[in-house]
Amino acid sequence: MLDANMKTQLQGYLTRLQHPIELVAALDDGAKSVEVRELLEEIKGLSDKISLREEADAGVRRPSFVVQRVGQSMGIRFAGIPLGHEFTSLVLALLQAGGHPPKVDAEVIEQIKGLSGRYEFEVFISLSCHNCPDVVQALNLMAVLNPNVRATTIDGALFQAEIDARQIMGVPTVFLNGQPFSQGRMTLEEIVAKLDSGAVAREAEKISAKAPFDVLVVGGGPAGSAAAIYAARKGIRTGVLAERFGGQVMDTLGIENFISVRATEGPKLAMALEEHVKEYGVDIMNLQRAQALKMIDGGVEVTLENGAVVKSKTVVLATGARWRNMNVPGEAEFRTKGVAYCPHCDGPLFKGKRVAVIGGGNSGVEAAIDLAGIVAHVTLLEFDSQLRADAVLQSKLRSLPNVTIITSAQTTQVTGTDKVNGLNYKDRATSEVHHLALEGIFVQIGLVPNTDWLKGVINLSPRGEIEVDAKGQTSMPGVFAAGDCTTVPYKQIVIAMGEGAKASLSAFDHLIRHSVPA
Incomplete structure (x- = not known):
C-alpha cells in the first residue's frame, strides 16, 4: 500500500508521538476494506505507540477508521483510503491525536476549545482535490481540541450512492449536523469564525485599534506578499489585509513556470509565501475584505466589510482577480449543482x-x-x-x-x-x-479583477483593471497597485511578484519624499 519512501518518511514523523494512539477500523468483506486493513497494518507496524482494533458498530460507514488517543474519544474518522492529496491529512491526524502541537495561533486554539454544543461534521472530498485537505485538516484539528466536535472525511468516489443522494456536485462539501454548512475551500479561521458568532465584532474592534501603518498592502497573493516583504525589509511598519492569504494561487494545481522551481503546487507556494512574510514581522490581517478607500489627512483610510477602519500613510492594492462567470441564465442557480x-x-x-x-x-x-x-x-x-x-x-x-x-x-x-x-x-x-x-x-x-469596491475612487480601465504608471502609482496619491488587478499585461505569478516589489519600493520612495505625520 505504502511504498518504501513513504514508509520511511512516515516512520520519521511518528517518532514525534507523545501519547499512544489507536486506530479503530470498521470493515466489511469488500476489496476496499482489504486495502484499508493493509494500510492500517502498515501504519501500526511503524511505531510501538500505535495499536489497531476493529469496531462492531453496524451504523458506521464501511470501510472507515477512527484515529484517537488511547483512553480518549476523539472524533476523527476517515471513510475511505486517505491517500493522494489526503495522505498529509492522515499524517497530521496521527501526529495531533498523539499530542504533537499544531502550528496554529493560541487565540484560535482557545476559540476552538471554547465552542459549546455538538458539532457533527461530514466533509465529502475527492482524492485528487487540492482544496480539500485544508478543510479536512481544519475539522480534524477541531476534533482533537474539542470533544464536542466530530469530523468524518468521506471519499465521494468510494461512497457514490451518498454523493448522488445528497446531490453533491462539488468538493469539498461540508455538512454540519446533517445540514449543508459550506462548499469549497475554507481555512480553520473561517470555519471557527462561522461557528463563533461574536468573532467578527471582536476582530473588527481589534483591527480598528491598530496604529497607522507606513505601508498597508491590500491582498495576500504573490503581488501582495512581495510588496509586504519589500516594505518590511525597509524597517517600516507594514500590514497586510487579505481576504484569503495566497489568493488565486490557492486554486492553482500545477505551477511549472515559476523560475528556479521546476514544479510546485499552488497551496504549497501560498504556504511558502505566508511563512516568508511572517518572518519579517508583518501584521497579517487574514479573512478581511476591503469595502472602501479614501484619502484622509496624513494618508489613506481603508474600511473593511466588518466595519473596521485601518489607516496607513501609503497603500499597495494587490487584490488580484477571480474566475470569470458566463453570466447566462441558470449559471448561478446551478453552481455546485453541475x-x-x-x-x-x-x-x-x-x-x-x-x-x-x-x-x-x-x-x-x-x-x-x-x-x-x-x-x-x-x-x-x-x-x-x-x-x-x-x-x-x-x-x-x-x-x-x-x-x-x-x-x-x-x-x-x-x-x-x-x-x-x-x-x-x-x-x-x-x-x-x-x-x-x-x-x-x-x-x-478567464479572469475578472477584484476592483468593484474601487469604482469611482481611482481610475479603472474599461475592463475594471486599476490604471497604473511605470512605478505602480494609481490616480490617488500614495496609493499604488500591482498584480492581476492592474492594467499590466500578462497575468503571471512571476510578473505579479515583480510588480508587487516595484509598487512597494515606489511606496517607500513616496514616504521619503513626502513628510507625512502619523
Missing part, C-alpha cells in the same frame, strides 16, 4: 458522465484533457472561430477519442431542474440554437 470551475477538484465526481468545458484557451483545453481521462465524454465550446490554446495542447486534445470541439459557440443558458441537465448555445456563424445534454459544465473563460 456548474463547476475547478476540474481538478470536482472532475472525479463526474466519472462516467457527459460534461462540457467552456473556453478554448490554455485553461479550457487543459481542463478538457484532464476530464477526458475521467468522464464519458467532453464537449469543448469556444466563442471564437478557433481555439486559442498553445498548439501542443490543441494537438493533444484533438487526439482524444471522447472529445468534441465546437467553435463559434456562444453559451446562452444552463438548463436543469434540481441539477444541471444540459446547456443551450448559439452557433455564431448561422445563429442556430442547439441544446447539449450534459451532467456537468466547467467554466474556464
Whole structure:
C-alpha cells in the first residue's frame, strides 16, 4: 500500500508521538476494506505507540477508521483510503491525536476549545482535490481540541450512492449536523469564525485599534506578499489585509513556470509565501475584505466589510482577480449543482458522465484533457472561430477519442431542474440554437479583477483593471497597485511578484519624499 519512501518518511514523523494512539477500523468483506486493513497494518507496524482494533458498530460507514488517543474519544474518522492529496491529512491526524502541537495561533486554539454544543461534521472530498485537505485538516484539528466536535472525511468516489443522494456536485462539501454548512475551500479561521458568532465584532474592534501603518498592502497573493516583504525589509511598519492569504494561487494545481522551481503546487507556494512574510514581522490581517478607500489627512483610510477602519500613510492594492462567470441564465442557480470551475477538484465526481468545458484557451483545453481521462465524454465550446490554446495542447486534445470541439459557440443558458441537465448555445456563424445534454459544465473563460469596491475612487480601465504608471502609482496619491488587478499585461505569478516589489519600493520612495505625520 505504502511504498518504501513513504514508509520511511512516515516512520520519521511518528517518532514525534507523545501519547499512544489507536486506530479503530470498521470493515466489511469488500476489496476496499482489504486495502484499508493493509494500510492500517502498515501504519501500526511503524511505531510501538500505535495499536489497531476493529469496531462492531453496524451504523458506521464501511470501510472507515477512527484515529484517537488511547483512553480518549476523539472524533476523527476517515471513510475511505486517505491517500493522494489526503495522505498529509492522515499524517497530521496521527501526529495531533498523539499530542504533537499544531502550528496554529493560541487565540484560535482557545476559540476552538471554547465552542459549546455538538458539532457533527461530514466533509465529502475527492482524492485528487487540492482544496480539500485544508478543510479536512481544519475539522480534524477541531476534533482533537474539542470533544464536542466530530469530523468524518468521506471519499465521494468510494461512497457514490451518498454523493448522488445528497446531490453533491462539488468538493469539498461540508455538512454540519446533517445540514449543508459550506462548499469549497475554507481555512480553520473561517470555519471557527462561522461557528463563533461574536468573532467578527471582536476582530473588527481589534483591527480598528491598530496604529497607522507606513505601508498597508491590500491582498495576500504573490503581488501582495512581495510588496509586504519589500516594505518590511525597509524597517517600516507594514500590514497586510487579505481576504484569503495566497489568493488565486490557492486554486492553482500545477505551477511549472515559476523560475528556479521546476514544479510546485499552488497551496504549497501560498504556504511558502505566508511563512516568508511572517518572518519579517508583518501584521497579517487574514479573512478581511476591503469595502472602501479614501484619502484622509496624513494618508489613506481603508474600511473593511466588518466595519473596521485601518489607516496607513501609503497603500499597495494587490487584490488580484477571480474566475470569470458566463453570466447566462441558470449559471448561478446551478453552481455546485453541475456548474463547476475547478476540474481538478470536482472532475472525479463526474466519472462516467457527459460534461462540457467552456473556453478554448490554455485553461479550457487543459481542463478538457484532464476530464477526458475521467468522464464519458467532453464537449469543448469556444466563442471564437478557433481555439486559442498553445498548439501542443490543441494537438493533444484533438487526439482524444471522447472529445468534441465546437467553435463559434456562444453559451446562452444552463438548463436543469434540481441539477444541471444540459446547456443551450448559439452557433455564431448561422445563429442556430442547439441544446447539449450534459451532467456537468466547467467554466474556464478567464479572469475578472477584484476592483468593484474601487469604482469611482481611482481610475479603472474599461475592463475594471486599476490604471497604473511605470512605478505602480494609481490616480490617488500614495496609493499604488500591482498584480492581476492592474492594467499590466500578462497575468503571471512571476510578473505579479515583480510588480508587487516595484509598487512597494515606489511606496517607500513616496514616504521619503513626502513628510507625512502619523
